[in-house]
Structure formats: C-alpha cells, structure tokens
Amino acid sequence: MYISKTREFGIFGRGDRAELGLYPGQRLENPYSGNVVDICPVGALTDRDFRFKARVWYFSSAPTVCNGCAQGCNVDLHFVPDRPHLNDGARVLRLKPRYNADVNQWWMCDEGRYGFGWIDKGRITKVHNQGVEATWDQAIGAITTELANLRQSRTGTQFGVIASSQLTNEDLFLIKEIFQVALDALVTTSVPERPGYSDDFLIKADKNPNTLGASLLGLSGSDAPDAAGIVEAALQGHIESLWVFDYDLAKSFGIDTVEHLSRRLRLLVFSGPNENAMTSWSHWVLPAAGYVEKDGTFVNCHGRIQRIGRALPPLPDSRAEWSILLDIGRQLGLALPWRNPQEIFAGLAERVIPFAGLSYDKVGSRGIALTTIVPAARMPAS
Numbered sequence: 001m002y003i004s005k006t007r008e009f010g011i012f013g014r015g016d017r018a019e020l021g022l023y024p025g026q027r028l029e030n031p032y033s034g035n036v037v038d039i040c041p042v043g044a045l046t047d048r049d050f051r052f053k054a055r056v057w058y059f060s061s062a063p064t065v066c067n068g069c070a071q072g073c074n075v076d077l078h079f080v081p082d083r084p085h086l087n088d089g090a091r092v093l094r095l096k097p098r099y100n101a102d103v104n105q106w107w108m109c110d111e112g113r114y115g116f117g118w119i120d121k122g123r124i125t126k127v128h129n130q131g132v133e134a135t136w137d138q139a140i141g142a143i144t145t146e147l148a149n150l151r152q153s154r155t156g157t158q159f160g161v162i163a164s165s166q167l168t169n170e171d172l173f174l175i176k177e178i179f180q181v182a183l184d185a186l187v188t189t190s191v192p193e194r195p196g197y198s199d200d201f202l203i204k205a206d207k208n209p210n211t212l213g214a215s216l217l218g219l220s221g222s223d224a225p226d227a228a229g230i231v232e233a234a235l236q237g238h239i240e241s242l243w244v245f246d247y248d249l250a251k252s253f254g255i256d257t258v259e260h261l262s263r264r265l266r267l268l269v270f271s272g273p274n275e276n277a278m279t280s281w282s283h284w285v286l287p288a289a290g291y292v293e294k295d296g297t298f299v300n301c302h303g304r305i306q307r308i309g310r311a312l313p314p315l316p317d318s319r320a321e322w323s324i325l326l327d328i329g330r331q332l333g334l335a336l337p338w339r340n341p342q343e344i345f346a347g348l349a350e351r352v353i354p355f356a357g358l359s360y361d362k363v364g365s366r367g368i369a370l371t372t373i374v375p376a377a378r379m380p381a382s
C-alpha cells in the first residue's frame, strides 16, 4: 500500500469481477493495517476488534488526540456512555482517524487505533490510604498538611515530584506553579523511557504525547533534575516526600526500589488513572481522570499545540489532575485564580513565553503551530 509501503494488498480482476485481496502468501499485518477498513469504499471490510460490539446508533463520538506517541494524531473517539450491559461495560468501542492535513491527514497507526483498552480497564476507582479506602477530603487534608509544613520550614527541596509527559500542559503548569515556584520542590518530567518503534511517516519513538510541552514548561531538559536523581536523593534521605504523577517507577527502577521508597519516605503519593506497582506501595493513591476525560492541550513533536477535548465524563470518584492541584494550591493559600482548563491555559499563556498570546479559541479543533519554540522562560514581571 502507498501509506504503509508494504504492497501486500491489491485489486484483482476487472469490471464486475474486480476483487480486493492480498497477494499470494501475504498477510495484512503492517503497522497501518486498520486504515484499510476506513478507506473501503463499500464498507465490505470490517474490523474484527470492533465487529458486533454495539449498534452504531447507540454511539456518541467526540474529537480528541491520540496519546500513543509524540505525533498526536487527530482522532474521533466512538463510545457508548450509557449501556453498561454492552461490551463488558467498556465505554470506548473504537478510534477513527480525524482529518488534519498538518498532523496525520486521514491516517493513524494500529498501535494508536487499538491501544485504548486502558480507558476502561485496570482503573483506580477509589482514594486509598495505606491500602484502606479513604475520602478525597482526607487525602487533600493530609497532603496539604505535609506541604504546608515544608513551606513553613522552607525545606521545599525535601519534596520531589516526578510527573509524566502524558499529562496536559494545564496539569503540568499547575505542578510547576505549586511545587516548583511556590514550594521550591524538585520537579521533573525527565523519566527514563525506552524508545519504541518509529518510522518515517507517523509513528514516533517517544510514546508520550506531550514531551515537548513539558520541556517548554521547563520541567525537563538541562534546567530540570531527572527522575533518577530524585529517586536517588529520596533513597539517600535528602527527600522526605514524593508525589508521582501517572508514572510507574517500578518500570524503570524496579519494584524493590519502589518498596524501599515506600518504607523510607514520610509521604509517597501516586495519582493516575490506572493501577500499577505504585498503587500497591504508595501511602496515598488518588484516582485521576484519563486524558479523554478532561480538557487540556498537548504539544506534539513538531511544535503543534492541540486540544484534547473532554470526550467522556471521569469515572465516579476520579478527578482530573488540574482539579486536584487547584484544591491543594488553594488550601495552601496560593493565588491560583483559575477555575477550569481554559482559564488555567490563559494563565499559562500569560506566564510561559512559547504559549504567549494563545487561547483555546485560537488553538481551535485542528491545533496551531507554536511560533516561538524557545527554552521555557517565565515572562518578566510587568
């Protein structure tokens, strides 16, 4: 095929005998194979992953962006929000590419297309403290007390934050404002990641959708510590409390390190949508909304900022990170005058140069290229 460059698929026969098919001995198993279903002119080719799961007239559809790699392909999310007896209760049924001439045209890769299982499976559904169910009030109260103590004793560097580039710019901006700017904590999004498969079309080795956004905010790169340094400082006793946002430390540092951190630290918080080794060992576990359950923006690897929209409501008892962070910041008495992602983005555009002058309206449904890609810097006080 022209897009996959694999040439296993063709039209055989002529006129009313013409048939779509595979060349002898070939299988359709290239990284873009799902696109043949989208382009089949008569709907004869269907997708085994999707077939018979639900009637299409039960569907809702919402535009969003794939979080599977740094390309940020535009997609439509098809879901059934209110029929839990279908599809084993999973709300999301399929992803389809959404046309964007500047990002993915009509296409998307199979890894992104079929990689949405995490949205409905393996989710954290309740706040937990030391393995016991707790409330949001208890969690926010306990974490804020620890942060207030650090603030009073001016020992912010004893607090570490390791955040993932799966978070939106709005989440990361609040992490920066609260932890780095107000509390002088050590904050990073530089986590060890093994590069994945890539090609010269869409698929990128960086499997995070917002690595460039995090870098523009100054949370990775030469100005920021890295996760290995923060973990080491915690193991050495220089950091007493750690908050990990949506990243499984066991993946990079091993389960023994996570267990050791859990025993060594005064406070270990994990927030994220899905269960992993961190949920077993963190003192506080906070259920976070998945990215399709909140509004916000990502910056793709080409410097294009795109809105992800809010396709689905968060699961009951889970909250978007921006909302958790606003609560924490306000309880600490910080001036955070924003109420929603749109207002947080306005604050970000005022304070971080590469985003200057932007708004959700300007970003629109197809995104916009950041014209000033420079190392993140705070604007001088006016």
Ligand code: SF4
Pocket: 066, 067, 068, 069, 070, 071, 072, 073, 104, 108, 109, 110, 111, 112, 113, 202, 203, 204
């Ligand atoms: S190329 Fe990347 S962003 Fe695009 S669909 Fe695949 S995983 Fe998602």
